[in-house]
Amino acid sequence: MPFLRKHLQSIAGYTPGEQPPPGSSVIKLNTNENPYPPSPEVFRVLQTLDPEWLRRYPDPTTVALRQAVGEVLNVHPDWIAVGNGSDELIGLVVRAFVEPGETAIYPMPSYVYYRAVAQVQEAQPVEIAYDEAFNFPLKEILDAQGAVTFVASPNSPLGNVVSINNLETLAANLQGLLVVDEAYVDFTSTNALHLVQKYRNVIVLRTLSKGYSLAGLRLGFAIAHPALIRDLNKIKDSYAVDAIAALVGAAAIRDQPYKNSNVRKVLRSRAILHRDLAALGFRVWPSEGNFLLVQPPREIAAIALQQQLKARGILVRHFDVAGVADKLRITVGTDEQNAQLCQRLQELM
Structure with a gap:
């Protein structure tokens, strides 16, 4: 059985x-x-690591790392939540904001992890197909009106970005949340960060796996209105980000x-x-x-x-x-x- x-x-x-x-x-x-390889600043942190950081529990608020992110992106730390990779934050979003039976919308082909997370939460994944020319299915996503809509930009595996105009149209017209997954943002010249300030239903996800060469560290962060950040923090693991990852991540992101x-x-x-x-x-x-x-x-x-x-x-x-x-x-x-x-x-x- x-x-x-x-x-x-x-x-x-x-x-x-x-x-x-x-x-x-x-x-x-x-x-x-x-x-x-990662920034030399990463290795300086590791070489000078105080054993006390290993003995004690890490800071559950990851304030030092959030401050580093905020300095680089000009965002107040209250608008930032840190996770064990952006994958953890994707899971937290579905757990916090999608009731069982509600829909999680995303275009396909895209990151198939969205499907897995939705299914675990007993949400209904709804995959909106790109056309043969890989044009973004804006109208179809708007018509679907999910509890949460995931849009990867740049999108893997396609490599394309979703225009800011299309993202803003979604933010202004979706009844649920819009999550813009910017895992590959360091390799492009556009981003949706300003939409977070303008729309309270937008969450932008970033990771240190790609541009910062820290895929093995598992470190990502979400940027959103503080009310959304507080909701995410209600359900996250108290110590999701370990002390070493937080120190290393702060050093890496400061070395622009x-x-x-x-x-x-x-x-x-x-x-x-x-x-x-x-x-x-x-x-x-x-x-x-x-x-x-x-x-x-x-x-x-x-x-x-x-x-x-x-x-x-x-x-x-x-x-x-x-x-x-x-x-x-x-x-x-x-x-x-x-x-x-x-x-x-x-x-x-």
Whole structure:
């Protein structure tokens, strides 16, 4: 007899990207990590860590980290909630603001974790399809009127941004919450942060996983009206962010010159990789993230190509999702890694 709650027994759950063992020689281009190390300020914090920070419980309000975020983004700390990655904050949003049976809306293809979180909460996930040209389905999302609407911008795996005009139209006309997931915001020039000040139903999510090279740390934050932040804090774990993560995160986010330097390197590499993949016959979509969505030449199946690359020590991501099942998402690595990818692809093709 299964002990799992009945409504969870038929849920597949979210499947993260493959993680090779530490020390592996695999070229990992499947989960959109930053190819460059974190800020040197991060290592200075670790080298001077006071053991007392390990003995004691961490600050449950993460005030020092919220102050650092506020300084960089010009936001009062009362407008900021910190979580164990932005994934935790996505879960908190659904738990706090979506009743069982209510709908969580999001366009697809997008981050399929939204679906898993909604199902666990017994909410109804409603996926609004992009058209074949990947145009944002604004009218359909407005018509759906969910308790919460998730919009990833830039969107993975598509790489596109949602225009500020479309986001503001949603904020002004949705009866429920609008959550703008800006995990890849460091790689684009637009963001929705100002909408938080204008609309009380908007939450912007950020992470230190991508631009700050801290995916292993699990640290993200939400920016919203203080009333929404207080509601999120009611249900969060008292000590969701550990003391080391808070110290390291504050050091990393304050080192904007280092982060911006790495971002510029990624953007240059992205342009070169786009050019080289197109020269190999791939269709490559424009991207505002640290990855590219590509379609192999017609006679080559995307899933087969992914497996062939894996056998040769290179991981890329395939999604069995309508609209992108014939495509691959490739993280932008270092120029050397990208060159090895293209060399293997040329050999295979």
